[in-house]
Amino acid sequence: MSAKGWIHLPRKEGTTSRQAHADLPAGSFEREIGRDGFFGPASHIYHPHPPTGWTSFEGPMRPRAFDAVAAAQESSDPLRAQPLLHNAAVKLRIWSADRPMRDLVRNADGDELLFVHQGVGDLFCDFGHMAYGEGDYILMPRGTMWRLEPSQRTVALLIEATNGAFKLPERGILGPHAIFDPAALETPALDEAFKAQQGDCQTRVLVKRRDAISTITYPFNPLDAIGWKGEIAAMKLNWRDIRPVMSHRYHLPPSVHATFVADRFVVCTFVPRPIESDPGALKVPFFHSNDDYDEVIFYHAGDFFSRDNIKPGMITFHPSGFTHGPHPKAFAAGAQRARNSTDEVAVMIDARDALDMSEAARVQEVPSYADSWKSP
Structure with missing residues (x-):
């Protein structure tokens, strides 16, 4: 039997949830360390503080956002x-x-x-x-x-x-x-x-x-x-012809929204869908360290509740190497019982190799984007 045929049982240490992205230990924040995008093996680490709770972010590797339509x-x-x-x-x-x-x-x-x-x-x-x-x-x-x-x-x-x-x-x-x-x-x-x-x-x-x-x-x-x-x-x-795969009890990874695949990158489409109704399920994208892929999202239409101060026509660029996830306001928005579905359309490109950012994009960059995860 080939290696692909074996079931690899994960190990467990300390206080964890029974199911990824659901019923997290009280007061904890889950961080996924994943390989091969969201298609490969993963581990989940539980923290008492948000993994994006930094006070500063310096250097060339950083989350970026820019107005693509303006460019x-x-x-x-x-x-x-x-x-x-x-x-x-x-x-x-x-x-x-x-x-x-x-x-x-x-x-x-x-x-x-x-x-x-x-x-x-x-x-x-x-x-x-x-x-x-x-x-x-x-x-x-x-x-x-x-x-x-x-x-x-x-x-x-x-x-x-x-x-x-x-x-x-x-x-x-x-x-x-x-x-x-x-x-x-x-x-x-x-x-x-x-x-x-x-x-x-x-x-x-x-x-x-x-x-x-x-x-x-x-x-x-x-x-x-x-x-x-x-x-x-x-x-x-x-x-509008795309009907996403959904689970009311579990927040599915972005890979299930793949629309086209090519050599060393994938194109996914996020379209409106019901929000998870299970009381213990995460209702926003989970924190993750996607350490094999650079992630790009083009925001087309709607209310992007997992992102703050992002409007249609903008692009976010999250190079591999750091944890990212929803902004602080997204947790409150996802918890609203009156809100039972998302209202957003976006195109995601996950690239296996590092992406270079051009000067045309830098001119339209929002320099404070890395600070948008700080608690209000």
Whole structure:
């Protein structure tokens, strides 16, 4: 039998809870030390003081927050938007446009996953046409030619996977239709709108390869497909089609909210859900030391009750190496009996390798964010 087949019984010392994230010893705070994100082994340590009860936080490794939308680059060319956070496997950019893109673009460096924070419009690509709107994920396979025609100013988070393709996460015993049914993924159509944009007009295609832009000019619009078939296509999914896994007796880890997985990072979507009703269950995210992954959250909409002074359009960045968790006010909010559900939509990117933060993000940083855990 392989090592994966063995059950590893955890050890126990001192005063602990019987079940993680529930019925904590009186007056204690639980801290999870986890490996491999939330997918690996873990231990839980119980403290009389909040693990985030620091009085100061100094040095380059620190919790960070910045206004991503304020850092959005307004242009007709999303490929030139500078990354806010990046490593060898993933690049996170923010881009906005209030008019149709002049040129087609083609990312030869990786798959492109757009999350539409604001705006509505139309997407034209190799595979056809489809409308888009607020809250849509749009997945463009590596090498796809595409352009957007916004009918309202569009702001999008761009997540580029440079080491491999985006895939759907394994659902295991939940079955393939849990979280969202793959049939909810929409693909473009070769409809009348797609045919109407074709013609013998000079068209430029901007191609990004090794972060450099090359230009290919055609005497016609190369989005001229008459048909396609196969397993690779652009696709769209709205957060409203995501139905989260829940437990009324236990606060589930963020990994259950995985929407897409790629090489060395995962994309999760937090959507409104019922708050745990079991009297002893934690009703806010638990304190954790996620020591193998850098954690990034883009806040899209709603009331982020586990975070203080965070508004839609902001990003928090928690590099690995320190304990983090809910702000002090979140405990009171989670305990309110009148509140029976969350009201927040957010995109989380957990990266296996350290992320670098760009100057564009630093300009919009909230310097006091590390102090926001201090008791009021």
